[in-house]
Structure formats: C-alpha cells, structure tokens
Amino acid sequence: IMQERAFADPKLEILWNSAVEEINGADRLESVTLKDTVTGETRNLDATGLFIAIGHDPRSELLPGQVDLDENGYVVASHPSTGTNLPGVFAAGDLVDHHYRQAITAAGTGCAAALDAERYLAELDHVAQTPQEAQDRADAEMVTEAVQTAGA
Numbered sequence: 227i228m229q230e231r232a233f234a235d236p237k238l239e240i241l242w243n244s245a246v247e248e249i250n251g252a253d254r255l256e257s258v259t260l261k262d263t264v265t266g267e268t269r270n271l272d273a274t275g276l277f278i279a280i281g282h283d284p285r286s287e288l289l290p291g292q293v294d295l296d297e298n299g300y301v302v303a304s305h306p307s308t309g310t311n312l313p314g315v316f317a318a319g320d321l322v323d324h325h326y327r328q329a330i331t332a333a334g335t336g337c338a339a340a341l342d343a344e345r346y347l348a349e350l351d352h353v354a355q356t357p358q359e360a361q362d363r364a365d366a367e368m369v370t371e372a373v374q375t376a377g378a
Contacts, residue, residue, distance in 0.1 A: 308339040
C-alpha cells in the first residue's frame with residue numbers, strides 16, 4: 227500500500243539503486259551525495275530532511291524449522307513476552323515488529339528480550355546474582371572437579 231502511494235505521489239521521485247555517500251551541510255542538512263550502485267556515478271541532491279529506509283523484510287532466513295514464523299517470515303512471539311515456541315529463545319526488533327519497524331521500538335523489544343532471557347536463566351538457576359557469587363560458583367566447581375579427579 228505504501229509503495230502504491232509513493233508511486234502515485236507526483237511530488238516524490240524514486241531513486242533506485244542509490245546509496246547515501248555523504249550528508250552535506252554546515253549547520254544543517256543542505257544536500258546528500260548519492261552514488262548509483264549500478265554505474266558508480268555520484269550526484270548531489272538538495273535536501274532539508276533525510277529518512278533512510280532499507281526495507282521491511284525480517285532477516286529470518288536461518289530460523290525456519292527452528293522457531294515458529296508467520297506467513298511473512300516474522301518470528302511468532304508470545305506477547306507481551308518475547309518468548310518463542312522454543313524454550314530459552316527470545317525474539318525482538320525487526321524479527322517480530324510487523325507494525326512500527328523503527329530503531330527505537332527495536333531497542334525496546336531488545337531490552338525486553340534481554341530481561342526475559344535473564345529471568346529464564348534465573349529460573350533455571352544458571353545465573354548468579356552478583357559477580358562475586360559467579361566467581362564463588364566457578365571456584366566451587368573447580369574444587370569439586372579437582373577432588374573428583376584426585377579420587378579417580
């Protein structure tokens with residue numbers, strides 16, 4: 227739908243095969259230098275605002291058969307959590323966001339996924355509460371291993 231609107235808008239010029247090489251201006255944006263990715267030619271385009279969109283397809287190529295995906299390739303998460311059908315696997319950002327597709331919402335769901343993962347690991351008793359507890363646990367495991375080795 228958005229693509230159809232863009233093509234129909236006479237005020238928009240679609241610049242295919244273009245990459246932003248430079249953002250130009252002294253105190254504010256004045257122009258951008260674009261490089262044609264096919265010919266290698268560059269050109270300046272006057273601009274007072276810039277929003278770069280690189281696509282909305284989730285990069286889930288490695289996930290089919292691992293976690294559940296919807297018909298568009300997005301990871302199915304158990305909202306409001308970020309959990310997937312695979313215990314201990316959490317999804318965030320562009321892999322789950324059908325609607326907003328913004329860096330700030332990706333960062334927010336990334337934070338939520340980290341918290342969900344931390345909670346999951348704590349429930350499995352795999353995470354010490356402090357760095358000192360982690361060190362104590364590692365030391366205890368080394369002592370146990372040394373005793374077992376000495377007794378063998």
